Amino acid sequence: MTSSPLPETTIDHFRRDGAVKLSGVFDKDWIAELRDGIDRNMREPGTYAKEYTPEGKPGYFFGDYCNWQRIPEYDRFLKDSPAADVAGQLMGARKVVLFHEHVLVKEPGTEERTPWHHDQPYYCIEGTQTCSLWIPLDPVPREVCVEFVAGSHTWGKRFLPTKFKGEAYERGDEGLEPLPDIELQRGEHTILGWDMEPGDAIAFSFLTVHGAPGNPGTGGNRRRAFAARFCGDDVVYVKRKGEVSPPFPDVRLNHGDPLRGEEFPVLRG
Ligand SMILES: O=C(O)CCC(=O)C(=O)O
Numbered sequence: 001m002t003s004s005p006l007p008e009t010t011i012d013h014f015r016r017d018g019a020v021k022l023s024g025v026f027d028k029d030w031i032a033e034l035r036d037g038i039d040r041n042m043r044e045p046g047t048y049a050k051e052y053t054p055e056g057k058p059g060y061f062f063g064d065y066c067n068w069q070r071i072p073e074y075d076r077f078l079k080d081s082p083a084a085d086v087a088g089q090l091m092g093a094r095k096v097v098l099f100h101e102h103v104l105v106k107e108p109g110t111e112e113r114t115p116w117h118h119d120q121p122y123y124c125i126e127g128t129q130t131c132s133l134w135i136p137l138d139p140v141p142r143e144v145c146v147e148f149v150a151g152s153h154t155w156g157k158r159f160l161p162t163k164f165k166g167e168a169y170e171r172g173d174e175g176l177e178p179l180p181d182i183e184l185q186r187g188e189h190t191i192l193g194w195d196m197e198p199g200d201a202i203a204f205s206f207l208t209v210h211g212a213p214g215n216p217g218t219g220g221n222r223r224r225a226f227a228a229r230f231c232g233d234d235v236v237y238v239k240r241k242g243e244v245s246p247p248f249p250d251v252r253l254n255h256g257d258p259l260r261g262e263e264f265p266v267l268r269g
Pocket of ligand 1: 102104114119132134146210211212225227
């Protein structure tokens with residue numbers, strides 16, 4: 001589905017800051033579709049599902065990805081909602097390819113942070129036209145929202161990945177450096193985050209440094225989020241020396257190939 005043209009200022013802010021809030025881009029039917037999909041996903045977790053909350057701790061932090069081929073609600077959303085068109089406009093891309101979807105649920109009382117990180121160094125892709133849409137399915141106040149370091153996608157840096165449980169990857173790719181302590185340096189950066197309602201989304205580049213607090217769950221609020229990840233014209237598949245996530249074990253592309261095939265459907269262009 002095509003979306004209305006985004007305001008020029010929204011596109012400019014996405015490119016300048018590496019993250020921008022999009023207000024009211026998905027109607028209530030698409031939000032209901034994704035909520036149904038997450039219900040199904042949590043009832044029937046996939047091969048990669050993770051529970052990040054340690055035994056005995058309050059709340060529940062659940063993550064899973066690469067399930068769109070078996071969860072019809074995700075498949076419909078990714079192919080038929082305005083998401084791919086929105087991402088294409090932001091990236092300035094003619095072609096929009098689905099990379100994958102990622103679900104992150106923090107139930108009320110969850111204490112675990114999502115550590116500060118950026119995504120591209122552990123993704124099996126390279127290129128500049130990248131866009132994740134972080135789509136909350138519950139009201140998310142600013143203090144619970146994912147946060148972004150404005151402009152960090154232009155730092156020209158590649159940071160060592162950190163798993164969501166906080167530990168480093170076993171084998172990082174070559175040439176990666178440790179991420180500075182963003183929490184300690186908060187005052188030195190412009191940190192972006194927003195009050196979010198269902199229907200809103202945050203678009204961000206795969207290189208933008210981001211992290212998220214836990215979810216105290218004031219008023220019993222869940223924090224269900226669906227992240228849809230898209231690539232544009234200049235993105236290619238790469239074989240990394242380090243560990244990648246998602247692993248995509250069945251992909252048979254060569255280093256430098258455009259993304260295509262069953263795992264990476266072309267959604268536009
Ligand atoms: O939802 C979260 O806690 C983190 C989101 C995130 O890291 C991502 O979508 O890349």
